[in-house]
Amino acid sequence: MIRVQREDFDIGRELDRLAAGDHSVGGVASFIGLVRDMGGPEPVSALTLEHYPGMTEKKLAEIEAEANRRWPLSASLIVHRYGRLEPGDRIVLVATASPHREAALAACHFLIDWLKTDAPFWKSEATPEGERWVAARTEDDAAARRWREEQ
Amino acid sequence: MIRVQREDFDIGRELDRLAAGDHSVGGVASFIGLVRDMGGPEPVSALTLEHYPGMTEKKLAEIEAEANRRWPLSASLIVHRYGRLEPGDRIVLVATASPHREAALAACHFLIDWLKTDAPFWKSEATPEGERWVAARTEDDAAARRWREEQ
Amino acid sequence: MKLLYFAWLRVRIGHAEEDLALPAGVHDVAGLLDWLRGRGGGYAEALRDVAVVRVAVNQEYVGRDHPISDRDEVAIFPPMTGG
Amino acid sequence: MKLLYFAWLRVRIGHAEEDLALPAGVHDVAGLLDWLRGRGGGYAEALRDVAVVRVAVNQEYVGRDHPISDRDEVAIFPPMTGG
Numbered sequence: 001m002i003r004v005q006r007e008d009f010d011i012g013r014e015l016d017r018l019a020a021g022d023h024s025v026g027g028v029a030s031f032i033g034l035v036r037d038m039g040g041p042e043p044v045s046a047l048t049l050e051h052y053p054g055m056t057e058k059k060l061a062e063i064e065a066e067a068n069r070r071w072p073l074s075a076s077l078i079v080h081r082y083g084r085l086e087p088g089d090r091i092v093l094v095a096t097a098s099p100h101r102e103a104a105l106a107a108c109h110f111l112i113d114w115l116k117t118d119a120p121f122w123k124s125e126a127t128p129e130g131e132r133w134v135a136a137r138t139e140d141d142a143a144a145r146r147w148r149e150e151q
Numbered sequence: 152m153i154r155v156q157r158e159d160f161d162i163g164r165e166l167d168r169l170a171a172g173d174h175s176v177g178g179v180a181s182f183i184g185l186v187r188d189m190g191g192p193e194p195v196s197a198l199t200l201e202h203y204p205g206m207t208e209k210k211l212a213e214i215e216a217e218a219n220r221r222w223p224l225s226a227s228l229i230v231h232r233y234g235r236l237e238p239g240d241r242i243v244l245v246a247t248a249s250p251h252r253e254a255a256l257a258a259c260h261f262l263i264d265w266l267k268t269d270a271p272f273w274k275s276e277a278t279p280e281g282e283r284w285v286a287a288r289t290e291d292d293a294a295a296r297r298w299r300e301e302q
Numbered sequence: 303m304k305l306l307y308f309a310w311l312r313v314r315i316g317h318a319e320e321d322l323a324l325p326a327g328v329h330d331v332a333g334l335l336d337w338l339r340g341r342g343g344g345y346a347e348a349l350r351d352v353a354v355v356r357v358a359v360n361q362e363y364v365g366r367d368h369p370i371s372d373r374d375e376v377a378i379f380p381p382m383t384g385g
Numbered sequence: 386m387k388l389l390y391f392a393w394l395r396v397r398i399g400h401a402e403e404d405l406a407l408p409a410g411v412h413d414v415a416g417l418l419d420w421l422r423g424r425g426g427g428y429a430e431a432l433r434d435v436a437v438v439r440v441a442v443n444q445e446y447v448g449r450d451h452p453i454s455d456r457d458e459v460a461i462f463p464p465m466t467g468g
Contacts, residue, residue, distance in 0.1 A: 012163020019185060023238040026187040029180075031256060033385055034170060036177040038250065050309055051384070052377060055361035080384065087174040092385055099189065101263060101468075102294070105182060109256050112385055120358070120377075121384025122309035133310045136381035143253070184468055200467070201392055203460060206444035231467065243468055252385075263468055271441070271460075272467025273392035284393045287464035 001076070002060040004051065006083045008090060018075045019097045025074045029108035030095035037087035042127040047134075049082040049091065052120035056080070059119045067096065067111050071103040078111060080121065110147050117144040152227070153211040155202065157234045159241060169226045170248045176225045180259035181246040188238035193278040198285075200233040200242065203271035207231070210270045218247065218262050222254040229262060231272065261298050268295040303372050307348070308379035311355065314348035324372040331357050332366040334376065356381060386455050390431070391462035394438065397431035407455040414440050415449040417459065439464060 003009075011032065019025040037044040060078050067076055075097040085091060094111040098104040123134040154160075162183065170176040188195040211229050218227055226248040236242060245262040249255040274285040306319045325337050335357070339349040349355060358377040359368055370376065389402045408420050418440070422432040432438060441460040442451055453459060 010163060011166050012161060015162050015183065019239070021239070023186075023188040024190070025185055025239075027185065028183040029259075030183075031181075031252070032166065032179040033252070034176055034178065035174075036250060037174040039175070049384075050312075052306070052308060052358075052361075052379070055358060055377070058361055088170070088172070088176075099187060101182070101184070102290075105260050105263070108180075109260075112252060112256070116385035117382060119384040120308070120379065120382055122380065123383045124309070133380070134383045136383050139253075140385075201395075202467075203389070203391060203441070203444075203462070206441060206460070209444055267468035268465060270467040271391070271462065271465055273463065274466045275392070284463070285466045287466050291468075 002057060002064055002078045002080075004053075004056050004060065004080050004082065006081060008081070009079050009093060011090075011093065014077060014079065014093060015095055018077055018095055022074050022097070024099050025097045026099050027101040027104040028095060028097045029101075029104040030093065031108055031112045032090055033092040033112070035085045035087050035089045035091060042129060042132075044087060044125045044127055046126040047085045047087075047089075047091075048124050048126070049085065050122045050124070051080075051082045055120050060115065063111060063114050063118060066114070067107045070110070071096075071098065071107040072100065073098050073103065073107055076107065076111070078115065080115070080119065082121070113140070113143040113147060116140045153208060153215055153229045153231075155204075155207050155211065155231050155233065157232060159232070160230050160244060162241075162244065165228060165230065165244060166246055169228055169246050173225050173248070175250050176248045177250050178252040178255040179246060179248045180252075180255040181244065182259055182263045183241055184243040184263070186236045186238050186240045186242060193280060193283075195238060195276045195278055197277040198236045198238075198240075198242075199275050199277070200236065201273045201275070202231075202233045206271050211266065214262060214265050214269060217265070218258045221261065222247075222249065222258040223251065224249050224254065224258055227258065227262070229266065231266070231270065233272070264291070264294040264298060267291045303370070304375045306375065306377040308377065310380055311348045311378055315344045324370065328370060330366065330370055331359070331364060331368045331376075334370050335366075335378075338378075354380060386453070387458045389458065389460040391460065393463055394431045394461055398427045407453065411453060413449065413453055414442070414447060414451045414459075417453050418449075418461075421461075437463060 035047045077095045079093045096104045096107040125132045186198045228246045230244045247255045247258040276283045338345045386405050421428045
C-alpha cells in the first residue's frame with residue numbers, strides 16, 4: 001500500500017496493521033526518515049517537501065510493485081509526507097513484512113534507496129540565510145544503482 | 152539499550168523514544184520478529200523461548216556495543232522476549248537511529264543477524280505431535296558469518 | 303500542451319504551470335527545452351544548466367529525444383530529493 | 386562448580402542445574418563432557434551427539450580445550466535459536 005499525505009502517521013499502528021492476522025509473517029522491517037538539523041553554521045528551522053501529485057503516487061506504486069516482484073513479501077507500505085515539516089518530524093515510512101527475515105530487510109532497504117532517486121519529491125530547507133534547495137546526493141544515486149546491478 | 156522481558160512492547164513508543172529530541176537523527180531502522188505459524192501439517196499453537204539469565208543480557212550488550220563500534224549510531228535498542236508466546240506475537244525488536252540512512256539500515260541488519268546466532272535463546276514449538284525444539288539454521292550461521300568477514 | 307515546473311525551476315520561472323500550443327519546429331524534449339530557454343528572463347535562468355534538468359512526459363521520465371505532442375503533460379524539474 | 390543445562394539438554398538430563406565438585410582427572414571442557422556422559426542415563430542420552438553441544442564457562446562461549454576450575458559456572462546447551 002502507498003500513501004502520500006500532509007498528515008503525520010502513527011508508527012505503531014501502521015506496523016501492527018501490516019502483519020495483522022497473517023501468521024505466516026516472521027519479520028517486519030521498517031525505515032523511518034526524519035527531518036534532520038545537524039546544527040552547524042546554518043541551522044534548519046523547517047523543511048518543505050514539494051511533489052508532483054499524480055506522478056508521485058504512480059512512481060511509489062511502481063517501486064512497491066518492483067519490491068514485491070523481487071522478494072516474497074506478505075505486505076508492504078510506503079507513506080510519504082509533503083508540505084512543511086520541522087526538525088524531528090517524520091518524512092517517510094517504508095515497511096515490509098515477510099515470512100523470511102532476509103526478504104523483509106532487503107526489500108525495506110531497496111524501497112528507501114529507490115524512492116530517494118525515483119520518486120518526484122523535492123526538499124527545500126529554511127535557514128537563517130533563506131530558503132535553500134536540497135541538492136541530490138551522488139551517494140543516493142549510487143545506492144539506487146546497486147539494486148539495478150543486482151537485478 | 153537492551154531489555155530482556157516476558158512482557159510485550161509498544162513499537163510506536165519504543166521507536167519514538169529512540170530518536171526523541173535528537174535532531175541529528177535522519178533515519179530509524181527497525182526489525183520486529185514475530186512468532187510464525189506456516190500452517191502445513193504441523194501447525195504451531197505456541198512458541199516457548201528459554202534463555203540464560205545473566206548471560207543473555209551480557210551477550211546482547213556486547214552485540215549492541217559492536218554495532219555502535221562499527222556504525223555511527225545516535226541510539227540503538229534490542230528488546231527480546233522470553234516465555235510462552237503465540238503465533239503473531241512479537242518476539243524481538245531491534246532498532247537503530249543514525250544521522251545516516253545507510254548506517255541505520257546496516258546496523259539494524261547486523262544486530263538481528265548477530266543475535267540469532269550469538270544470544271543464548273532457545274525456542275520450542277507446541278505442535279499436535281508435542282513439543283519440538285527449533286533447530287538452528289545453517290542460513291543463520293551464514294548470515295552472521297558475513298558480518299565477521301566484512302569486519 | 304500542459305507544462306509543469308517543480309522546485310527551483312518553478313521558483314526561477316515564476317509559475318508552477320502553463321498551457322502552451324506546441325511551438326512550430328519543436329518535436330522532442332531537447333527542442334522544447336531550447337525553445338523555452340529562448341524565451342529569456344526566468345526561463346533562460348532556470349534552464350541555463352540544462353544538463354541537470356529532468357523531464358517527464360505524461361508522468362514518465364524520458365530522455366531528450368522523446369517526442370512531444372500537443373496533448374502531452376510535460377514536467378520539468380531538478381533531480382529528485384525525496385525519502 | 387555450578388552446572389547449567391538448557392533446552393533439550395535440560396529436558397534429557399532432567400534438571401536445569403546442579404552443583405558438582407570438580408571430578409578427579411577433569412581439567413577442561415572436553416574432560417567434563419566425557420565425565421558427564423559417563424554417568425549414563427539422561428546424561429548419556431543428552432550428550433550422545435556431543436559435537437553439536439555448546440559450552441559457556443562463566444558466561445563466555447568457550448572451546449573444548451578451555452580449562453575448568455571448581456569455582457566455575459559451566460553451561461551446556463544446543464546451538465542458539467533466538468531472534
